[in-house]
Structures are given as C-alpha cells and as structure tokens.
Amino acid sequence: MSNTKEIIARNVFFLSAIASAVMILAILVLMIALGIPLFKAGNFLAIWTGPWAPHKGLYGIWPMISGTLWIALLATALCMPLSLGASFVITSLGGPRLRRMLGTMVRFMTGIPTVIYGFVGIFLLVPLVREGIGGPGMCVLTAGMVLAILISPTMILFVTDSLLAVDLSYVQAAKALGANRVQRLLYVMVPRATGGMAAGIILALGRALGDTLIALMLAGNAIQAPRALLEPARTLTAHVALVKAADFDSLEFRSIFACGIVLYLFATTATVAVRVMLRKREVPT
Amino acid sequence: MQEVLEKLAVFLSWTMTLVLCLCLSIFLIYLLIKGLPSFGAELIFGKAEPLKVLLGQARVFDGIFPAMVGTFFLVLLSAVLALPVGVCSGIYLAEYASPVMKKLFGSLFDILAGIPSIVIGLFGFSLSIFLHNHFSDRFGPCLLISALSLAVLVIPYIVRSTQMSLEELPSDIRRTALALGATRLQNIAYVLIPNALSGISSGLFLAIGRCAEDTAVILLTGVVATAGVPSSLLSQYEALPFYIYYISSQYSNPAELSNGYGACLVLLGICSVLFMFAYGLKKHLSYRTLYRV
Structure with a gap:
C-alpha cells in the first residue's frame, strides 16, 4: 500500500520536472515552427543580416x-x-x-x-x-x-x-x-x-x-x-x-x-x- | 607607482558608489515628489464611491482599481499554476534525481531562467493563436494565457529555491525519521518540507514579485488599457505595470500623468515589500534563486 504511494509520488515529482523542462524546448520549437514561412520566403541569410525594407519585401x-x-x-x-x-x-x-x-x-x-x-x-x-x-x-x-x-x-x-x-x-x-x-x-x-x-x-x-x-x-x-x-x-x-x-x-x-x-x-x-x-x-x- | 594605483582604485570605488547612490536617490525623490500629491483614495477609485466599488455595484473609470484587481488575479493564478509544478520538480531534483539528471535538469532550468520575458510572452501569444485556430474562437489573448506564461517565467525560481532549501538541510534532520522507520515520502512530507518551508516561501515571494512587475509577458498575452474588472479566465484584463506603460505614451492630460506617478508608487511599494520579504526569510538563498550564484 505505502509502496504504491511511494511510486506514485516519485512519478509525480519526476513528471513535473519533465513537464517544466519540456517547456524550454517547446518554446524554441514553437518559434521555429511559426517562423518557417519567413525562412522559406527569401534568402535565409538575409533574414539575419539584411536590411528592413518592407516595401521591397525585405524583412531583415x-x-x-x-x-x-x-x-x-x-x-x-x-x-x-x-x-x-x-x-x-x-x-x-x-x-x-x-x-x-x-x-x-x-x-x-x-x-x-x-x-x-x-x-x-x-x-x-x-x-x-x-x-x-x-x-x-x-x-x-x-x-x-x-x-x-x-x-x-x-x-x-x-x-x-x-x-x-x-x-x-x-x-x-x-x-x-x-x-x-x-x-x-x-x-x-x-x-x-x-x-x-x-x-x-x-x-x-x-x-x-x-x-x-x-x-x-x-x-x-x-x-x-x-x-x-x-x-x-x-x-x-x-x-x-x-x-x-x-x-x-x-x-x-x-x-x-x-x-x-x-x-x-x-x-x-x-x-x-x-x-x-x-x-x-x-x-x- | 603601486601606491598611486591603490589610492586611485579606492578613490574610484567610492566615487562610483556615490554615483550609484545619487542615481537611485534622484530616481526615488523624483518619483515621490511627482507621485505623492496624487496619492489617496481618488487615485484608486477615481470619482466612484469606494464602498460601492468594492461591493461590485459601481465601476471605476478614472482610477487604478481595475488594474490592481487585474494584477491581483494574475499573480494569484500564476502562483497557483507555478507552485505545485515548481515545488514537485524541486523535490525531484533534491531528493530523487541521480547526479546526471540533476546536472541535466539544472542546466535546463538555468536556461529557462535566463530566457527574456518577451520571448515567453511570444510563446504565450503563439499558444493563444494556436488554440484560437485549432480549438475554439473563444480563445484569444486572455487572463489565463497570461497567467500560464507568467507561471513558465517563474517556475525556475520556485524549483531552485525548493531544491536548494532541501539540499542545505543538515543530515541529522534528514536521517532521523528514516532511522525511526518512516518511508521516503513520509520523510519528505513530514520532516523535510516543513523544515525547508522558509526557503520555499522566499522563492514564492520572489516569484510573485516577478509576476507583479513583469510587463513584457502580459503585453503580448492579453492585457489591455480598459477592460474593467476581469469577469472570467478567458477575458482581457488590466494590470498595474501595463497601466504605467500605457500612461507614459498615451496620457492626454496632467491628471492622468499624475495618476501614472501614483500607480508607479503603488507598484513600487508592492514589489519592494515582496522582495524584501523574500530576502528577510532567506537572504542568501534568495540571491541564488534570482541570480544562481
């Protein structure tokens, strides 16, 4: 009885730690996923090093x-x-x-x-x-x-x-x-x-x-x-x-x-x- | 030559300390001079009757009452979300994790603690778009999304303070109950956690202080300038830090600006009390919680 309790508690603690840690990766993954249209739209390098000129379609x-x-x-x-x-x-x-x-x-x-x-x-x-x-x-x-x-x-x-x-x-x-x-x-x-x-x-x-x-x-x-x-x-x-x-x-x-x-x-x-x-x-x- | 250098170092150190103190004093004195005149019941309730407002019979249009209520609910909700997950993760790291796991999770939580709050706000914002598109139109930036994002922001603080206050318990406290036949879980629940309570609460106070002052997260996740008192978890809301930000760029008359200074004083009061409380409980642990020294 108390043994099951121990195991449940242990798993709850472990899962909380996993859940909080997954957040960190989820944040990065979500940003990359939502940024994909931008990366596909033009020169990949230009996004990071290019100028910002929306009227020319440049979003560096x-x-x-x-x-x-x-x-x-x-x-x-x-x-x-x-x-x-x-x-x-x-x-x-x-x-x-x-x-x-x-x-x-x-x-x-x-x-x-x-x-x-x-x-x-x-x-x-x-x-x-x-x-x-x-x-x-x-x-x-x-x-x-x-x-x-x-x-x-x-x-x-x-x-x-x-x-x-x-x-x-x-x-x-x-x-x-x-x-x-x-x-x-x-x-x-x-x-x-x-x-x-x-x-x-x-x-x-x-x-x-x-x-x-x-x-x-x-x-x-x-x-x-x-x-x-x-x-x-x-x-x-x-x-x-x-x-x-x-x-x-x-x-x-x-x-x-x-x-x-x-x-x-x-x-x-x-x-x-x-x-x-x-x-x-x-x-x- | 060396003596000159030493004298110079001393002189510069004192000058720099003086400059820092001067900057802080000018900042505080300016805030007090500008903010104190507007301080009073009118700042909070505007022209409405305080008692009626508190009973929910009247709405406040020109005071900071809705913003204060919004901040209160926001902080409460984030704490409720972050506390169980944070404390459980902290217990796992301190009591169960193997050294390798400890190191792995330790680095991950350090990374999470260092992520700028606007990025976490962006995360919450993306989440609300995702929910809106895939589940229901009723989802959008709202109180719940903000509280969730803020919870993510402060979980590392709670994890770290829980873990450190458990780890620093002396081994005689740690072993007595076990020797008397208590199980590991009983030992944690009845001995270790009660003994680590002051450290855990200092982490909680820091977390609440961070939730109350953070503006970048809520900026992207549902705070608005006029919403009144929030009616549900899915409604938009007002908050004190956003009110201050909004006034700084959109004030239309001196009275509003003076309310802005008043709101600054209120927020400063709330946050400094929370932080000093945390430091009062466990000074060194709070440093380490905030800045992982």
Missing part, C-alpha cells in the same frame, strides 16, 4: 540585432565601473554599518519594476539628454544609461558574492604579511575571484540583452542600425513587443519569431557561458 532583422547589441553593450560598459566600485566598497572598503546599508540598498533595487525605471526615464532623463546633449532624447544613450542602473544589482550581488567566496585563509595570510585592506582586495581577493566576476558581468549582459521595457520606452524604436549614441534604435525585444498582430500570415508579423529565436540564442549562450565560468571557479586551486 539586422537593424534590431545591431540596436540590441549597441544598447546592451553600452549598458554593461556603464554598469561595470559602478558595480565593481560598489562591490569593492561592500566587501572591503566600507565600514560594517555602511556595508549593511549598501547591501540593503542593492536588494531593494532588485525589486524595482522595470516599467517604473522606464517611466521616470521618459519624463526625467529624456528631456535632460535632449536639451543637455542634443539629438531626439530617445536614443541609445538614454536607454543604455537607465539599463545600466537596472542591471547593476545583478552584477553587484554576483561580484560581491564571488569576492566573499575567496578562501579566508588567503586573506588572513596576506593580512599577517602586513597587507592593508586595499592590498588584500586588489592582490588577493580580485585575482582569485575573476571567474565569478566575469560570470556576473555576462549575467548582467544577458539581462540587458533580454530587457524589453527600457528600450521600448526610451530608445525611440526607429528601425535603423544606429551609428552613434544619440541616434534612436529598436531592439529585438521592442520589435517583438511592437508588431501588431493585424495579419498573422504576413512576413512582417513572422519576423518577430526570427527576433525571438535570436533572443533565445543570446540568452542561452549567456547562461552556458556563466555555467562554464562558475565550474572553473569550483575547481580547487
């Missing part, structure tokens, strides 16, 4: 890929000094009370909804950029700046954790040799935590690539590959969000599945990279 998503890369890389580049600086203060430089306060602040930041960053960005930052620096205001730079703040808690939490995971005996040995706080941080902790720090940066980049609302609200959404920071751009995510489902069979509509596939691949690459880097960290040195 290169402008969106390029917009995504510009905005996400800019955000990561802006976020890196901020996050590394804050992590250094949280792990070594600050006093105990300051560390706790900063820690609480970063945790609070993880809970701020994306759409609110976008809302404040539109009414506070866009006019500032437009009048202070020039251009239309809604551009790569504005979106990149807000996105940098959005992804900073990810990077800070990750980097802080990898710095604190460094074996205490190394840090204490350095202390015994007379190294001060800064020296212990720079010459002992940072070199031993590079894998984890790099993983944190990749993870933050992954979040920046996948974010929808900031770019949708702040980047202007013009379909063109940006060539400067003050030009508007459209990301893959914003393109998916903006296409109106007026005609399910049009190639224009099908292009959102190509965007979905690229986003899926970007995200999966980032995830795999993070896993590989963390595995390296676990190897005892």
